[in-house]
Amino acid sequence: MSLALAHVATAPAHSTQVFILSPGTTTLPAGAAGDLSAPAQQYVATALADDQPLVHLNHFSHHHFFVVLADKPTPEQVAEALRRSGHTLHGHLKREKVTEVFIHNLSQTPDADLLLAEGLALSAYQFEGYKTDAKSRTAATLTTVSVVGEAAAPAAVAELDGLLQGVFLARNLVNAPVNKLNAVQLAEHIAAAGDQAGYATDILDLAKIEALRMGGLLAVNLGSPEPPTFSILEWKPAGAQNAKPFVLVGKGVVFDTGGLSLKPTPNSMDMMKCDMAGAAAVAGTLFALAKNQVPLHVIGLVPATDNRPGGLAYAPGDVITMHSGLTVEIKNTDAEGRLLLADALSFARKYDPELVIDLATLTGAAVRALGTEASAVMGTAAATTKEQLSAAGYRVHERLVEFPLWDEYADHIKSDIADLSNLGKGEAGQISAAKFLERFAEGYSWLHLDIAGPAFLTAAESYRGKGGTGTGVRLLYEFFKLVLSA
Template sequence: MVLAHLATVPDTGKRLEQARRAGDAMAARLNAAKRKDAQVISLQDDAALTLALAEGAALGSYAFRKYKTDANGAPTLEKLGIVAKEVSADQAEELADLCDAVCIARDLVNEPVSFLNAKQLAAEIRTLSRNAGFKAQILGKEQIAALGMGGLIAVNKGSIDEPTFSILEWKPKGPVNKKPVVLVGKGVVYDTGGLSLKPTPNSMDQMKCDMAGAAAVACAISVAAKRELPLHIIGLIPATDNRPGGNAYAPGDVVRMHNGLTVEVLNTDAEGRMILADALSYAEQYNGELVMTLATLTGAAMRAIGHYGSAVMGTAPEAEFRKLEAAGHATYERVAQLPFWDEYGDEIKSEVADIKNLGSDLAGAQTAGKFLARFTTRPFIHIDIAGPAFITKRDSYRTRGGTGVGVRLLYEFLKQRAAAR
């Protein structure tokens, strides 16, 4: 039995984060004691704080051990009961669904490409859809080519594995939105940089995480479906690896994209924007009320913000960014809005094609965002999760490796969006 009481701080977001970290510390002690189950009696009269405590304990107990042959060091805690008069059964179930989704996203990010190629990612998405109750349609290479998705096909040219394009949909009876929210997740299952090979050392060993945006989108939609959010949501996930094969696309190539725009390729390591652009163009048919991309897109975003948050930018009304910031503060998956001035678009003008896939050495996060904005006419928010998606050192309940960042952020954003209607 554990008694839990938390000191209060004035900031609600920080107070919830304090509770999560306390929950992680509690779970660490229980695991160290080899406990398999425990009961926590909360002395709080605040349901949100009690739930945050349990959230930190659940997420902090995560470990990716699929390929371990030795059980030593594995977390032992299997069941944590919470005794709290302020927490309803429905709230507890919602938290369990959310934590499960985050852990699935972490698993997907931590899987090596030797297992998780584009087809396997699509298979995992299909399994998620069956378990959660949303629709999933998987397109293969021939269908992708027939749609004219030149960016996705170009990036895939160096690979021996075929690309996939996954279309996810959660549409409840009587959704509160007439136009869907469209979420687009980058699904580069492994990124060598292609012919613009990433420099060594230590530049590729984390590149299995380049599909973290795809994992977050799929897992956030799975929670929305399980919780039956009254919100129509579309998810689009273009997936491939990026390798320097004999037929790989090359610097200097000109690629015709899904919407007909031509792109001069200056660097094959700027591949994420190529596949996201086709997905954004495809998304035009849905006439979404808001289109959001989630991607480990640029080192520039990571250098600007570090592992502490995600960079956001786009063309959506400022009110949408404030809602996203509020969701980020509540979940402590914080976001920082970057300027999105017109001049950043000038950086990607090309002399031989409509645009080029790389800007100057400056403001790389924004020029990547401007590239994406050329492929959508809808209100648009781009979330660059390059910094927090994968960490090499544990940060409390954010365990080493894939963090599952974006799942909690997106779900909170969608939940509050539905509640506000």
């Protein structure tokens, strides 16, 4: 999809325009009346008096829309209501086959136009897909969203555009099937995105992974006909304000059959092309940071493979040696994501990081606990860091719920014959998975995000759409902005 965001001084005559109004508005402000006839102004005033949140005037050659801000108790709830208004607005624009729209902010909320544009753009996203019949493809008619006037600075519009490009990159990667995006192709796509945005990528091949003795990644890859990759993404601007880098780690299982512990199908294996959503989020975040020249040194680590039962596939009962030197007894080959992440978390120690955050579609337990409305967060980072990340989550409506990592949960991953078991008890699965990762994240500040619920939706939900949502990109970008402003 190629939707463009722009900033313009004025909207041309007879163009489709959107006017954002403050809650309780009952008469049109002068800037919204424009060239409307008296009857048209009266129609809008009557609709506003009836508390209609969106009023539509069809002039046949163009349209006028009036969006009234929701009266919510917090700025974060107002922001989310605006994004959802953008989704509703997109439905109208799509039906009317509007190609370009101009947004005016006449409300008292300074960034209302940007928030509406964000929801509108996220709703307009379409995965191009692979259909060959032109009639069966739904063409995206909306191509340009322009923010008008001085309410939003051109730089702020450009920043939002760069961020959304990162989200769209993540969505595109998640939505691609494994026969179009194996581990090697994922690494190549990430590197190509880096060339476009400005971050550097180093792709480690099988020989280098073997030399590093990444036993977790190598074990999961044993059943695959394709080699694994380990991608190192780095955004290091000249004016970086952090002495030690932030490191992001993304689970890159491009397809998960469960290995020899085969997943049931349907409703379990069918959507497992999304099991690399953590990797996609890391790539999308690095893209947005580089595109917008954010002055922070950030490194991304993406271990990638598929998990299949073929060939010399690893088996329940095997004992493997990880990059860190710890041994792991394999109780279930479908608990594979933590093995990839563990090697990457151990590798991250070489950077002496300020903070490490990993993202993964890791457990069904997180989905059962939180649904698709939130991600689980656990880790050893300071309370202030967790508070910053949580605040970022509320700002962009990618909310987090913290679960404990009490010492007692270490009993869930004990093994009789190895240092650790890769599978915990039936209860608290999201916690035992994080407790496993904790053993490989020693010596630095660390947070784990289990994004299994919101990363991929089987039914469309407002501006998040259907399929890959790009969860994590807007969250981490907002977090890094909070870090800079602290």
